[in-house]
Amino acid sequence: MLSKNWLKIVLEIAAIVFTSAVFGIFWNRTLLADAWRGAPAGQTAPAAQQAEALPMPIALVQVKELHDSGQAVLVDARSGASFAKEHISGARSFPLEEATRQQTPQLQGVAKDAVIIAYCNGFSCHDSMELGKLLIKAGYASVYVFEGGLPEWRDAGYPTTGGAP
Structure with a gap:
């Protein structure tokens, strides 16, 4: 049994x-x-549906070094009003909304082989990543994203300024 x-x-x-x-x-x-x-x-x-190229993240130390040596173009992905209120000294304004309206986003006076660092309002803001993707699609070769953005820069005591976009 x-x-x-x-x-x-x-x-x-x-x-x-x-x-x-x-x-x-x-x-x-x-x-x-x-x-x-x-x-x-x-x-x-298929090849047409493969993953899109993503910008590489970059840390505060490298951003500061490239900023101080003039080897990178810092691009603020926030709105023009936010840029006017405060931004990283020497940064250029290129709001994500403006970039998405352009068929092929172009940074005036910036060569396609220039080092570009996009930033926005910190880790919770994804505008810089989206702008970075658009810039890579537009043919810019060296695009990075500073994920800490303006808050991390400001908290480190590095220079910020306000001004018209």
Whole structure:
């Protein structure tokens, strides 16, 4: 009697495992087919749909160094009114709203191979990342995002100013 119960339990477990395996194979069939063909994981989308290029994050220390040496163009992605109220000294205003209106965003007087650092209102603000993406699509080669933005710059005691955009 005891062996009959064990046999029944083993058969039930086998049925559950088999059903789960069949469901898993069906659910992941495209991933498995790509793996069988030798395609790299995550590269199943056509070239037109592949991930867009993202600007690299840059830390406060590097931003300050590039700012002081004049090797980078700092671009404020916030609104013109916010820029007028306060911005990093020497930065240029290029609001995200303005950039999205342009078919190919252009920074006047900035070469495509210049180092560009976009910033906005800190870690909770994503305008600088979006502006960075647009600038990369427009052909700018070295685009970075200062995620700490104006608040981190100001908190470090670095120079800010107000003025017209």
